Amino acid sequence: MNLNTTKLEELLATLKKKEEEKDKNTVLWVLAIIGAVAAVAGIAFAVYRFFAPDYLEDFEEDFDDDFDDYFEDEEE
Known part of the structure; x- marks a missing residue:
């Protein structure tokens, strides 16, 4: 009976x-x-990101040009 219990415990441990x-x-x-x-x-x-055009770069350049033109007009 002890042998069967040991075998059963081993089987349960293996399944676990x-x-x-x-x-x-x-x-x-x-x-x-x-x-x-x-x-x-x-x-x-x-x-x-590599293939998408950078629209912000173009916008910043246009903005800088407009900003510079405004101050050039004021100085004259």
Whole structure:
């Protein structure tokens, strides 16, 4: 009877280990998927920023030109 109890405890311990490993693998897969999605999003954003025209730069140049013209008119 003692031998059967020992075998049963070993079997339960083995099943418990497998469940814990399965949980760890699931968490690992979820983190890997989140990391992959974040990497793709980062690359997409970098490509977008590289190819998108910078409209603010043109606006600042126009504003500076208008601002300078205003003060030149006032001095005369």
